[in-house]
Every structure is written in structure tokens, then in C-alpha cells.
Amino acid sequence: MKNIVSPSFSRRSFIRTSALAGGGMLIGFNLFQACKPEAAPPVDIAKLNFNDFNAFIKIADNGMVTIFSPNPEIGQGVKTSMPMLIAEELDIAWENVHVVQGALDTENFTRQVAGGSQSIRHGWEPLRQTGATARQMLVNAAAAKWGVDASECTTSNGVITNVKGEKLGYGDVVKEAAALKVPENVTLKDPKDFKIIGTDASNVDIDKIITGKPLFGLDYKEDAMLIASVLRPPAFGKKLESVDDTAAKAITGVQDVIKFGDKVAVLAKDTWTAMKGKKALNASWTSDSKLENTEEHDKILTDLLNGKEFKTLRADGDVKKAFSAADQVIERTYESPFLPHNCLEPMNFFADVTAEKVRLVGPIQTPARTASRVAELLERDLKDISVEMTRMGGGFGRRLYGDFALEAAEISNLAKKPVKVVYSREDDMSAGIYRPAIKYKISASIKDGQITGYHLKEASVNSNMYGLIPNFFPAGAIENYQVDAAVFDSKITTGAWRAPYTNFLSFAEQSFFDELAEILEIDRIKLRLDLLQKVKGTTDERIQYSPERLEGVIKMAVEKSGWGNAKEGVYQGFSAYYCHNTHVAEVADVVLENDIPVVKKVTCVVDCGIVVNPLGAKNQIEGGVIDGVGHAMYGDFSFKDGEPVDKNFNTYRLIRINETPVVETHFIESDVAPTGLGEPTLPPAGAAVANAIKAAKGIRLYKQPFIKHMKAQAPIG
């Protein structure tokens, strides 16, 4: 396995300290440089100034510590967990830490992303180094004051103590510390001495959230701001022919109607008037090509799977030979629909474009990329553009794409006014960047009761699985192994959706292995463990997962779920998967109520290394599992003549609390560096549920959503 990334960097390249005029010490560091695995000194150190930093620790005279966190917060909890890493090594009490969302300076940075469950993994070492460096400087300052050696001093909860028992608070020495040289070598704590890491910390914004304070992009407001409600082509492939805005302009409060490209924005002082104005637009649309339908996609993807237009992403041994020598070949096809993200906070963004500058404010997972795209769009200098991030009402991948920010910038530029674009739910669901519809065909060759060959074929819309995925399980476990991918180019926009590709691939593969075990009459768990056994000691550096860690979660899931000893009427399904550097096993407990399968409980075992904030980690895990169950059961999205059939929650079904299983979480105890949790517990959930439904009803599910296909499929096996 690729082990934990241990970034090599020079601390001096990203840490700088200064005394504050009003008292206290400011430590600046470049978080995104620091957290890059390949981080190198970014610029000439001598030329560094505080503009080069995007994260700050402020230590006040009274010892209170403020950490300005620049990270995009989409509900994954990094605004809490990343500062915890700093506070741990700084050796201060968590109660004395105040976390503030830092403003962003997009001029100097190239990578500011929330995505891929990578924040904690990449931040683990550099953030602790930053805290430890600051602590060492404070100790050095105290030691100088006392005239003792720094090595004789200890710290605890923001207080420095020397061998004589004399004490100085951090606040007492900040002024002196700020003037010291940044030390080159600092020692990090032994994990057994952690006081903050591994303890429960509440969401740092909880008080604001539960009292309804303005936090989110939709809450952002400026005095002269207008709301823009945008009419977009109703179907992918349609273009604006003409628009009559007479009725819209007649509405009291509508201030302007602006046509840009194939879109029309209605501007008003308040949201309701803007939305009413949009509805009053009378537009006609044309299309110069055939509009797409789900039935056709279905056929196109099936044809691709049966065709020859593949690129091979990984090939071990000789799959063809293994299949021709086989006693038996088993082949199954799995199908999933497009899915919208449906962040509960609809897409929105603020832009104020003036001759001097371009100010962008709102919920975005990729502020830097958005800034450069806006610069390009408006033909402006990147240095004119600033991006401020608000808290995000969900992301799930949708807010990686700054299309809504570009719209805001374009409208503001044309209207010469500060504008906030606000999507309705219908806008949000029909101008999506969807999870692509995908089909997988998996074939296995069996010889003398052994799996000798495994061939995975992907047919997907617009893009194929990313390069690491072919090296996930069962790569390395089966001698003849091949992954092929084919693609269909669609006009429907697609992109990353929580745990891209693996969110469905995991269902396909873990269902397939479950069925293989039935056909081969091997215990389901044993089949998986036997395969993992073959990967142990592999010299193949491409293999991403650790067979030992996957085995660890599987064994604990068996133990914790009472696998094989379920109460009468409870049917269990098993699934285990590795993605986003984290190993997960899940057992779903299903009961039948009026012959309908109901998921009662999911036992989830996670190996994510050291758990930084167990309270927040469990929240991510519970959410990921239920999200996985919900979309596998209910998530259905289709197109007719290029237009989404469902546009709001009256027909598009999201899982609700009364359909929700209890998630029981267990962690593998570990002293290995932590990995992320935003995504990896979602993928295994679908297969755990499908395998439990098979146990309960004898129906093997190959298509999502289950609720739609359960009735259509006859029992087999």
C-alpha cells in the first residue's frame, strides 16, 4: 500500500511570526502550501510578507488563541478538526481556542479545495508542525527570560514551567517570542501524549447554527445588492431563440432584465420579486441537435459494454486465456442512474464587478480555480479578484464547479451593480452537474472452484473512473485481472458526486462477490478474506489498499454486527470497501415489514488511522452510510428530451428520518496517521443493503434505485 504521506518541507518556507501592534503575537503560515504532499518552499523566503499566508494563529496577551482557518467548510467538519491539530501541538486548552473562517487571498494560491476527503490526511503533519513551532518559540522566549535552557521547560494548557516550578503564561512571552528566529527542528508529541486529538470537540459553529445566525452564502447581504433569478435553457441541447420580457418588467420591483448567452437574468431588490419576474419571462428555445433521453442512454451504455471501444486501465496476467480455460464464467451487469447533488442550500453566489476590482462571496469548494475562471471570463487581472467563502449548506461535489459564481460575475459586470444569483430548487436540480449514469459489467472465470480471472468493464457518461480506482480491491488478489472503460459524450453536464465512481462501483463489486460466494458455495466472509490473503506481501506498488487493514475491518464487522447470529426475522448483508485512503466494512440488518425490506441498522467499522475528533468523525460516518443507503434505495433521476423529469422534492425522493437505519460505528484502534471520512463510508452501504435484501427476499438487485427495481426483478438462485 502507499503509506501515509509525510510531507517534506521547510517550516521556514511557510511560517512567519510578528508582534501585533495591539499586543500579542501573530503566526502566519501558508496552509495550502504546507498541506500539499509535494510541498516545497513556494517563494523566495526573503521576499515573504504576510500577504503570502492564508492561515494565522493569533496569541493574545491574555493567552487566548485565535486560529483563522481558511478551509472550505461544507459540513465535513474540517473547520473544527484542522485547528485541533494545531492546538494539540501548541499545547493549549481547546476551550481557549477560537476558530474564525479566514478571508482568502486568491492572488497567491493555487490550491484551495475541499474535495476527495484529503484535508486531514494532508494536514496531519504540517499543521502539527506549525503548532509545535509556535510552542517552541514561546518556550524559547520564556527560557531566555528566566536565563535557563529551553529543554528544561515544559508546557501544559498554555503555561510554561521551568525546573524551579516558576510559571509563565503564553500571553506573558508572546511579544518576545514574536521577535525570535523560527526554529528549524521541533519535536512532535508522541500520540500517547495527545490531549486534544482523539477527544470529542463540538462543531465550532454550533451556537450560530442553532440560533439561526447568518453563516451561509444565501444569508450574505450588502446594501446595494440585487438578487438575480436566472432563466436557463430548460433542456440540455437547447438554445435561447428569443425572449419577451414585457411582463417581467411590468412587475413592481423588477429593476432590470439582462440577457447573457443563452440565459436571462431578472434583477430585483428581493428574492421573491426576482423569482416572479423570471417566471413572467416568455422565452422560446431551439435546438440544432437531437435531445437526449434516458431510454437512449440505457441502450447506448449497454451497446458500449458489449462493444470493443474500451481503453484498458489495468491488465494483469491474461484474462482472455483464463476465461477460455474456465469451468464456468459468471457475468453480471449493474446499472445506476444520473444523480443530482441536491445540496439543501441551493446554489448561489455574490459578485460585485467594478472598474477597480471583482469581489466574489459565497459557498464554493474551489475558490482559487473560480477566481481564475472569472478573471478569464471578464478579461481581468487575477490580482483584481478576491473570493470570500461562506459556510456551505452541503457540497457533495456540486460546489467544486463555480458555474454559479461565473454567472454572478457576468451579470454584475453587465448590470454594473452588486448582484447575488439565487437558484430555486428547480434551477438547482435542472442546471446540475450530475453524477453520470454508469453501467458495470463484471465477469469472473472459475476453474477448480477458484476465481482465476476478473474482468471489469465500465460504460459511463462523459468521463471514466479516475486512475487510482483500478488499483483498489480486488486488484492484486486475482491473477488475471483487467479493467476496461468506455465513454459516451453527452450534452448533459456531469461531474464529481460524493465518492465519485466508487459510490456505485462498490455496490457492483461487493454484490458480485456476494453472489460469487453463493455460486461457489463458499462462506461470504471467507471468500473475501481468502482473496485478501493473496495480496499480503505484494510488491505491486500500484495497489492502493492494505489487505491487512481491509481484513481488520472485515473481522471486526463480523464480530460487532453479530454476523451469522442475527435474530429471527433479521437478514444481514455484508460489504467491505477501500477508497479515499480509508478502509470500511458494513453490515446491514434488514427486516421485512409487510414484505417490504426495511433497513433497521448498519454496523460500520472504519480504519481511518488516528481519529482526530471522534464526535465529528462519527457524524461523517453516520451521514455517509445513510446517504449511501438513501440514494441506493430511492435516488432516481432521468431525462426526457434533454430535460430532467424531476425538479423538486415532491417527485424526487431523498431519504427521510423515518426511513433511516441506526448506524453503529466502530473504529479500528490505530496509531497510524489519519485519513479522511467525508466520502469512504458511503460506497459500501449500497451493497450491504442489496446483499441483505437478497438474504431476506431472495431477490438479487443489479440496478439502483432498489425501490424501483425490486418489484421488477424475479427471484433467482
Next chain:
Amino acid sequence: MPVYNLKINGESHAIEADQDTPLLWVLRDHLDMVGTKFGCGIGQCGACTIHVDGSATRSCLLQVSAVEDMEITTIEGISEDASHPVQQAWKEVDVPQCGYCQAGQIMSATAFLNQNANPSKSEIRDAMSGNICRCASYNRIEKAVEIAAGKMS
């Protein structure tokens, strides 16, 4: 434009708005009370839940002209300082992930517990099923409502 007299969180407000303007947008855009959230606009997600004369109501479907002289309570009026037992329970369990739906969840839970001080698990699940949490913090919402019930009884 007509003027409507609204009583929100115990205070009177004279609001000039079109009669069909949903109370949600009056709160958010006219009064800067942005705790009440916009999620779907058709009463399906519960993010905009407020209390009208004590009952949980979707403010996105409620026209301003229909609520004159009624007692309107929003998340901002539940407590000054997050001290309401439901808010306290939310904090104790650390419910939110992204947090966007939580004001609506808290408003639904508060109205429900005012009417049913000692609910069963399935009553809680039914009562809260009108509120979507896209992050699926449902296990914690359920637990927080249970804890809040204990605090309020």
C-alpha cells in the same frame, strides 16, 4: 403596495409587500432574519419551518397576507442565547454537519414537543419526517429530540 402588520417573536412589524409574498422571503429579505432557510419553495423539505400560533408551518408557502395578527415565532425567537432545551439538546449531541437544515429541524422539534412531551421513538420519527437533512444527521436529530423531551418534561 399593501402594508401588513406582523407579530414576529413578540415584536410588531409593518411590512410593505405584495400580498402573495411568502412569509419566508419577508423574514429573510425584508427583515434580515435569515435563520429561516430556503430549501425547496414547495413545502417539501422543512428548512423554512416556523411557528404560527404555536404550530410548525412551512413559511415558503405561507403568504404574508394570511398571517396578520398571528403569533409568528422563528428560530431567532426560540431563545436569545441558545438556551432553549431543544437547542441545548442539539448542542449536547452535536447534531449539525453542514447545519443548513437545522433551524427548520429545531422549529419542527420544538412545536412537536410542545404538543407531545413524552414521545415514543416512532412518534419522533414520524413528527420529524417532514424535514430533510441532506447530510443525513438523522440519528443525531432523533437522539436530540429524545434528550430535549427529557429536558422539557
